[in-house]
Every structure is written in structure tokens, then in C-alpha cells.
Amino acid sequence: MGKTALIIVDVQGDFLPPDGSLMVPAGLLVAPTILDLLKDQKYNWDYVVVSQDYHPTGHISFASSHPGHKVFSDIELKDGRGILYEQKLWPDHCVQGTKGCEIAPELVAKLSKRGDTVKLVRKGWHKDVEAYSAFDGYMTDFNNPADPPTEIDYQPQRKIVQWLREQGVTKVVVTGLAAELCVSHTALSAVASRFQTAVLQPATRALEDRDAEEQWDKLCAVGARVIGRSNRPRTLRWEDELKQWLAAEDAGAWPDWKKKNGSA
């Protein structure tokens, strides 16, 4: 049986009411659910990965960095890697060293006791590169985080995926904020890296519920599971659905990867 990682995406001041600059309206409901998930013995997570949006001032995703363009408008940009993409412009948020960048203190208190089994991933740390997925950051020690790298990492996902595989992780459960952006992008990265992937809807909230539903459909279409999906008829409580999914036999692509690479 492979190991399991809980991924907690961006539960930070700026995404939370009442003061967050980019608040998810019902975001405060997420932390108590995640704290419950972390209760001793309840689900036995082998590892926890916590992501933190971690922008320098003047980040490429901020409307304030593009004079004449409005917050929430879309703009075509070329990023620091030379890649053309469409950016939705955000209010300034999660700026390194500010209160809005801090992870919810009740989560920090709980997670800091997990020693080496909890990792921090900081993303969007380079001024000219946007990142939504938790797999697109740099991984560091949760209790003693390292400064960001000095150079752009052109393949950030490789290191995180490799670390998870080395720990024997085959399943990931994604939670946090915001559902239709960083949570769903993280889950898509996990699927693409051939982890068995579930999103736990009761532990996430959206800026716009309709957009989240679209993302859940996409994720289901590529083989991920959305546990506790609110607008579907259900026969199980989400807690039982989660336990059942966690207990199911490994059936993902990762065992093939393991076989191909000759490691047991």
C-alpha cells in the first residue's frame, strides 16, 4: 500500500475574511475542517504538504504592476521564462513579509508539531513568474523555511514529484483555497504526475462556485475524484467516502513508473 499526502493549499490571510485583499467569501470554513482532518489517528496522513502564495512586491500577477489595467481584467503577458500566457490581474496579495502572506495561525500551530513529515512549498516567489499549482513552488522545511532560490526554476514540478515518490507517496488529497484556482491546478498537476488524486470539497471554498464546478468536472474527466461533491446525490458522509477512497487498493499509474524504473 502506498503512502498518502494531504496537500493544504494557500490558507493565508489575504485569501481569508475579514481583511484579505483577495478573500474567498466562505474561506474561514476551511481551516476547522482541515484541523479536524489532522486530528491524531483519524486519517493517518503519512505526509502533509502546505503551499503558500509567496509574492515579491511588484509581482507580474498584480494589477498594480500594469498601469492602465484594472483588477480582475485579463491581459496577455510574456513571463520571465519567455512564455506567452493570459494573466488575470489580481489585487496585491500574499506579499512576502506581510500579514496577508501568513498561513492561518491555527494551522501553523498544529502542523509545526509534525516534524519532518510536513513540508512547505512557496510559489509565485519569482517576480516575473505566476504559479497556481502547489507543484510549481520550491519545497522547504515547514518549521525553518529557506529563502527563495535566486534563479528561475524551469522545471519546478520535478523536485516535488520526486520527493513525494521517494517517500512512497501514491495518493494525494488536495484541500485549501481557492477551489477553482490553486486547489484545482494543484490537483491537475498531481494527476499529470500520476498520483491518485482526490479533492476534498468540504475542505475547500471557491471565489465563484460555478467556476469550481467546472474545474471539478475537468478533474473527474481526467481520473481524479472529488469527494463530498455537494451538488451530487450521495449515499455516504464525506468522512466515510474519504476513508473508503484512502483504503482502496493502489490502482494508479505510479506503480508502473516504479516497475519501469526498477525500484521496489
Ligand SMILES: [Zn+2]
Ligand atoms: Zn498569487
